[in-house]
Structures are given as C-alpha cells and as structure tokens.
Amino acid sequence: MKIDLTGRTALVTGSTSGIGYAVAAGFANAGANVVLNGRSADRVAAAVDKLTAETGSEKVTGVAADIATAEGADSLFAELPEVDILVNNTGIFGPQPVFEIPDAEWLRFFEVNVLSGVRLTRHYAPRMVKRGWGRVVFVSSESSTMIPSEMVHYGMTKTAQLSVARGMAQEVAGSGVTINSVLPGSTLTEGVRAFIGELYPELPFEQAEREFMAKDRPTSLLKRLIRPEEIANLIVYTASDAASATTGAALRVDGGLIPTI
Incomplete structure (x- = not known):
C-alpha cells in the first residue's frame, strides 16, 4: 500500500524526538507538509534540520x-491556524x-497529557469539519488499559485520552473527519531508555531491556521494546485516506502486551 499525503499539512506535537519524530518522518516520506513542535526553539530547529536531511x-x-x-x-494557533492532520x-x-503523588503532580500530568490534546483538537477539528476532511490521532498507551502500578497518574491520563478521542469522534460523525487513539506498547525512546536504566542501573542496556520485558512487561508477545518507526507506521496509515472507515477507535500497536482479545 502506498500512502500519499501530498498537499496535506500534518502537525505532530512533541516531535523533536522519539515516537513523535518517527511519525513526522513517516509523514515527510509520504509527501506531507510536516510541522514539528516542542517547547524549545533550539530543539525544534535542530529537529527540522535533521528531518530535512534524513528525508x-x-x-x-x-x-x-x-x-x-x-x-x-494560542501562540501555536497564531502561527498555524489550520492543519489537515x-x-x-x-x-x-x-x-x-501512588500514595506519594501530590495534587500538583496529578494536575501537571493531566495538563500536559490530556488538556494539550483537548485544546488543539478543539481548535483544529471544527476547521477540518468545515473543509470536509481531517485526521486527529491521540497517542495514548497500553497503560490506558493496564494501569502501571509504578505510575498510576500516567495511566490515568492515557485512559482519559481514550474517552476524549471517542467523544470527539462522535461529535464529528459523518463529516469526513476521523478521530482515533493509538495505543503503543513500551517503545524504545530516549525517555524509556533512561527509565529502564534507572530501574536496572547495574546492567548493560541490552540486558536491562530483556529484564524489563520479562519482569515488568511479562505479557508482551513481542518480548522486546517496540521501535518508534513501528508505532509511526500505524499512525501514518490512520492519518491517510486509506483509513477512512476507522474512527472512534482505540488501535493497539502494543506487541500483544494487553492480554485480551
């Protein structure tokens, strides 16, 4: 299947590294106009240069x-009033x-992980509806259904994303706009590499990865960390014309980690 996104403008938030960067690369390779986003102007500029050179x-x-x-x-909307994806x-x-997480940390996680997507979708989705075409993807997590005991506040936000995405998809029903969630499993990003390093500081990373999957993610059928490009493949497809009948869905790319049919 060849995915052609020529003429489409795609905004990927949190895209200076990790899954977001891989998704942006997938869009660039499909011909889209790609807009990277991050908090640091220097990191965004470096990511733009890197992605341009690579693709x-x-x-x-x-x-x-x-x-x-x-x-x-609001500053993002001022620079980029409309997007297609x-x-x-x-x-x-x-x-x-969990019993040591203060109120401020619960609120910070909710603000970053949930409200950021609410704000952007609230702005962009109605404009997509007026044009009769659009794609919104919330990057949730397998932690939305298998709450990790070591970070319940994170799992809470990922579950909330599923509700938000489904409810918004219902609001734009029949418009040509689709809104979906994608649920990655544990993925080899810089953040996850550091996280595993903290859990198993005495081990080389390759061994720490195996220990993490065996002990902390034992239900994985893949038995390894997923690579960002593997997550990006599903997201790029979900954002394409080929996925026109997929909306309001929670799509798993978790390596079989969630033990349910």
Whole structure:
C-alpha cells in the first residue's frame, strides 16, 4: 500500500524526538507538509534540520510552543491556524508511588497529557469539519488499559485520552473527519531508555531491556521494546485516506502486551 499525503499539512506535537519524530518522518516520506513542535526553539530547529536531511523533504517546518498551557497553545494557533492532520503526541511520564503523588503532580500530568490534546483538537477539528476532511490521532498507551502500578497518574491520563478521542469522534460523525487513539506498547525512546536504566542501573542496556520485558512487561508477545518507526507506521496509515472507515477507535500497536482479545 502506498500512502500519499501530498498537499496535506500534518502537525505532530512533541516531535523533536522519539515516537513523535518517527511519525513526522513517516509523514515527510509520504509527501506531507510536516510541522514539528516542542517547547524549545533550539530543539525544534535542530529537529527540522535533521528531518530535512534524513528525508530529503523541503516541506518540514517547526513551531516552538508549550502546548501544556493555554498561552502556548494560542501562540501555536497564531502561527498555524489550520492543519489537515493533528497528532497529539506530547506527553510526560515518570515513576512515583501512588500514595506519594501530590495534587500538583496529578494536575501537571493531566495538563500536559490530556488538556494539550483537548485544546488543539478543539481548535483544529471544527476547521477540518468545515473543509470536509481531517485526521486527529491521540497517542495514548497500553497503560490506558493496564494501569502501571509504578505510575498510576500516567495511566490515568492515557485512559482519559481514550474517552476524549471517542467523544470527539462522535461529535464529528459523518463529516469526513476521523478521530482515533493509538495505543503503543513500551517503545524504545530516549525517555524509556533512561527509565529502564534507572530501574536496572547495574546492567548493560541490552540486558536491562530483556529484564524489563520479562519482569515488568511479562505479557508482551513481542518480548522486546517496540521501535518508534513501528508505532509511526500505524499512525501514518490512520492519518491517510486509506483509513477512512476507522474512527472512534482505540488501535493497539502494543506487541500483544494487553492480554485480551
């Protein structure tokens, strides 16, 4: 299947590295006009240069904005009023015993992981409806259904994303706009590499990865960390014309980790 997104403008939030960067690369390779986003202007500029060099695309730009705040989102809208494809990828995670998480940390996780996507979809989706075509993808997680005991606040936000995406999909029913969630499993990003390193500091990373999958993610059928490009493949498809009948869905790319049919 050849996916052609020529003429489409795709915004990927949190895309200076990791899954977001891989998704942006997938869009660039499919011919889309790609807009990278992150909080740091320097990191965004470096990511734009890197992606341009790697893909050969001349249609890669970036906007630095902290979309975890209303002011940051407004600054993004001022520079980029409309898009055809929105991937809500911005997110944070980190382990903390559940009874030691203070109110401020619960709110911070919700603001970054949930409200950022709510703000952007609330702005862009109605404009997509007026044009009769659009794609929104929330990057959730397998943690939305298998809440990790070491970071319950993170799992809570990922579950909330599923509700938000489904409800918004119902609101744009029959419009030509689709809104879906994608649920990655544990993926080899810089953040996850550091996280596993903290859990198993005495082990080389390759061995730490095996220990993590065996002990902390034992239900995985893949038995390894997923690579960002493998997540990006599903997201790029979901954002294409080929996925026109898929909406309101929670799509798993978790390596079989969730033990349910």
